[in-house]
Structure formats: C-alpha cells, structure tokens
Amino acid sequence: MRLVIKYGGTSISASKDIQAIAKHINSLSKKHQIVVVCSATSGTTDDLIEISESIKKENKSKAEQLASKITNRHKQLAKQTIKKPDLQKKLLRKLDEDFTELLSLIDGMVLLGEVTSRSMDYLISFGERLSIKLVSSAINDSGKKSIPLTGKEVGIITDSNFGESKPLMDTTRLRVSKTIDDLFSKKTIPVVGGFAGADQHGHVTTFGRGGSDYSATTIGSCIKADEIWLMSDVDGLMTADPKIVKNAKLLKEVSYIEAIEMAMFGAKQIHPRTFEPLLSKKIPMKIRNSFNTKNEGTLVTVSPSESSKNTVKCVSNVQNNGLIDIRGGSMVGTPGTAAKIFETLAKSGINVMMISQNPSESSITIVVKNTDLDKAVSALEMELLGKIIKKLEITTNVAIIALIGSGMRGTVGVASRVFGAIEKNKINISMITQGSSELNLAFVVKNSDTNTAVRALHDAFELDKIN
Ligand SMILES: Nc1ncnc2c1ncn2[C@@H]1O[C@H](COP(=O)(O)OP(=O)(O)O)[C@@H](O)[C@H]1O
Numbered sequence: 001m002r003l004v005i006k007y008g009g010t011s012i013s014a015s016k017d018i019q020a021i022a023k024h025i026n027s028l029s030k031k032h033q034i035v036v037v038c039s040a041t042s043g044t045t046d047d048l049i050e051i052s053e054s055i056k057k058e059n060k061s062k063a064e065q066l067a068s069k070i071t072n073r074h075k076q077l078a079k080q081t082i083k084k085p086d087l088q089k090k091l092l093r094k095l096d097e098d099f100t101e102l103l104s105l106i107d108g109m110v111l112l113g114e115v116t117s118r119s120m121d122y123l124i125s126f127g128e129r130l131s132i133k134l135v136s137s138a139i140n141d142s143g144k145k146s147i148p149l150t151g152k153e154v155g156i157i158t159d160s161n162f163g164e165s166k167p168l169m170d171t172t173r174l175r176v177s178k179t180i181d182d183l184f185s186k187k188t189i190p191v192v193g194g195f196a197g198a199d200q201h202g203h204v205t206t207f208g209r210g211g212s213d214y215s216a217t218t219i220g221s222c223i224k225a226d227e228i229w230l231m232s233d234v235d236g237l238m239t240a241d242p243k244i245v246k247n248a249k250l251l252k253e254v255s256y257i258e259a260i261e262m263a264m265f266g267a268k269q270i271h272p273r274t275f276e277p278l279l280s281k282k283i284p285m286k287i288r289n290s291f292n293t294k295n296e297g298t299l300v301t302v303s304p305s306e307s308s309k310n311t312v313k314c315v316s317n318v319q320n321n322g323l324i325d326i327r328g329g330s331m332v333g334t335p336g337t338a339a340k341i342f343e344t345l346a347k348s349g350i351n352v353m354m355i356s357q358n359p360s361e362s363s364i365t366i367v368v369k370n371t372d373l374d375k376a377v378s379a380l381e382m383e384l385l386g387k388i389i390k391k392l393e394i395t396t397n398v399a400i401i402a403l404i405g406s407g408m409r410g411t412v413g414v415a416s417r418v419f420g421a422i423e424k425n426k427i428n429i430s431m432i433t434q435g436s437s438e439l440n441l442a443f444v445v446k447n448s449d450t451n452t453a454v455r456a457l458h459d460a461f462e463l464d465k466i467n
C-alpha cells in the first residue's frame, strides 16, 4: 500500500516518542511505500508567532531569546534521540544552520521594522523545517534511508495568499508525484514538513493553523495514496474532546461530511480544508493514536456502514471567538444588506464562522475568531457604519458548541433535548444556527460555560453508550 502518515506536534515532542515512531515507520516500510508528514514540535509554532509579536514591539532581544529557546529544545531532542554519533553530529550542524538563518531573518525583519504576511509565513514555517530533520534522522538512526523535505522542496506550489494559501493542484501533482516516485525508487522514506508550500515565485506560504493535515491529504491525492493516517495523541475522533469529557468514546467510522463538520467546529483541531483533496479520489483516512498503534482509530470514508449512523455523534467546541451583533433600521427590507456586510469582511480576509439573521431583518449576528475581531469591527465601521449599519454590539470570548451527526437529519426533538439540557445548567445561549443540511446544530455560549455545556450534551444524548 501507498501510505501518507502525518504526525502532529503532540506525537514528536519527546525523544522516546520520536524513536518509537522511527521504529514503527521502519517496520511498516518493509511492506508499504510511506511518505511521512510532520508538524512542528508542540509549542514551536506558537513560539514563532511570539517572535513576530516581539518584532512588532521592536523587542529584538526577546525575539532572539525565543529563537534560542526553540533551537535549544531541538538540539536537546537531537542529542537524546539520535544514538549514532556521526548522524547526531550531522543533525546538530543542520539545526545550527537553521538557527543562523532564523537569526538573520529576525535581523532583517527588525531592520525593516515590519512583519508582512510574506515574512510571517517564512518565519512560522521554521518549526516544520526543524522537526523534519529530527524525524528523518531518527529513521536513519533506525537503519532506513530517509531524507527531510520542506513543502516547497517536495513540490507543493500554492497561490500567494500568505497565511491561508491553497495548493495549485495541477502543478503540485506533477511535481510532488515526481519527487516522491524518485525517492520510492531509491527506497528512501521522505519526511515532509507540513503546513507550508511555496508560491510560483518561490516564496514560502502557509496553509493556516493546523495546516499539516491539509499537506498530508494534498500529498496523498498527488501520489494516489491508498490510505492517509493522521496520527495524534488520542485514539481517533471521539464523541467529545476527551480533555473535557472523561468518558468520551471513540467513533469507529464517520463520513467525510461528518468529519468536515467536526473539523469546522474544532474536533481534534483538524484543518477545515483537510478533506478537499480526498473528495474526488475517495481516499480513506484513518485518525489514529501514535502511542497506541494496535488501535485502528477512526475510519473516515465516503459512506460509513449502516451501523454507525447514530443521530448525534459528537459534541465539539471552538473557544475564543468574538460575536458581532450588527444592527440598523435601514437593514429591514433592503436587498443586498447581507451581501455588503460579507463583501466588506471578505475584502479584509476575515473568515466568518457562524451567521444568523433575525426574521425582522433588523439585525445580523456573526461570529469570528477573537484574533480577527479587531479587523472585522474596524472594516465594518469604516465601510458601513452610519450607512446601512446603525450600531455594532461586540461580545468577546465566546465559544461555539456544535452537535454533529448525519442521523440528525429529519429526526424530531433534537433541539428540545439540546436546549432542555442547557437550560437545566442555567447556561445562557446568545446565538443558535442549524444548517439546512441538519448535519449540525450550533450555538454560542460564554467561553467559561464551555465544559459544562459539552458535558451536559454528552450526557443528554448518552454518547458514552455510542456503538
Ligand atoms: N472530538 C475529539 N476527538 C478527539 N480529540 C479531540 C476532539 N476534540 C478535541 N480534541 C483534542 O484534539 C487534540 C489533538 O489535536 P492537536 O493538538 O491538533 O493534535 P496534533 O498536534 O497531534 O495534530 C487531542 O489531544 C484532544 O484533546
């Protein structure tokens, strides 16, 4: 089989885990052709983002301190993980080269006094540049040929939408399949950095947070993989985040459509576009545990077997969002109001996560990420306040709670069970939406009510008894 196996940051942050993964890949490669895709080690992308914040505040020494922290963490991991002295020495030298480049980049950004979206993508792609060298070296150490490749080096070509780029699939397919086929013919295991590619001018671009999943499916589609495995620190997709619900159960099978809904609403932090490259080729995906490889995990396919069609499958949550209530008497009965609002937000590159309009048309409520809130509010104020909009009311730190499952379609009484359970816990709901597909029912609560709401719904729908 041709397999693309993606390891998330949670799987490659301790030396014993990297060694175990190298051993596992080594043994799988005796039967299968494997491409490994890696995220950055846990916390590294966050540290790189913090470097950019320090540069914006002109605090160069803080930025350099963070760069040293990242490098030292990787060098320490290298020393603990790689046993063969020559391999370890080579790896440490390569990590030092990256460190020098990172320091030069910080120098340049400080000198220019600006963090552009292009320089930002180059900066935050460093995490994967370091992690692939570690993992590939560990595979070498276990006795197999392997090389590390960045997304750019493997041939992922994207548009120039820095921070939210999309692969240009025709070019990408040609380049990626050629690179990988060459390596397979030399019995070499490629370890590819997730999260990033490069545009047609060679500038590094990233896919947005969690984007390594998207890299894995993009590569899988290019090389006609038989399966794609996303490896993390949980057994698979569960009925709720196991960090919130202790008795959350593993979902053995879900459909692509359900998995897309779960990804959009925060379950296992899957990148929302992960499934796009798989849809036409119908490549099955497994979501599995790096530390419990005996468990088959969750199988994601076009049409799961009958037995797994429960009414509700998962209660997921996305915290740290902002809610904007857009009001104005002149919005009533004025065609094109919604179009103007969403056009304004789209021009500023803001992703709207939830929308609802009250039947009187005098208000439209939207939810965006906390980090986009400032940009969204100023765009609306500058373009539309005093014209079609009279007032903006803003609530920060809200969570979206979503109930997901294709069996909800046409099932009477789901909403009353949901709101009954929420009311019993005296939680205030500030917004509700249900798509016409009836695949999800989502509502908004305060961040601080998230855990209570998720647990109440998990209990109300008896998800701990799911089969
Ligand atoms: N429904 C869910 N099923 C499984 N995991 C979930 C779910 N919702 C949230 N999670 C969380 O997602 C985490 C894994 O996501 P993430 O940190 O992005 O993994 P990685 O870095 O390995 O890609 C798990 O540790 C778990 O707490």
Ligand SMILES: N[C@@H](CC(=O)OP(=O)(O)O)C(=O)O
Pocket: 007, 008, 009, 010, 039, 040, 045, 046, 127, 194, 195, 208, 209, 210, 211, 212, 213, 269
């Ligand atoms: N390193 C990137 C990409 C990624 O996918 O990470 P993870 O698989 O660990 O969620 C991020 O933190 O966003």
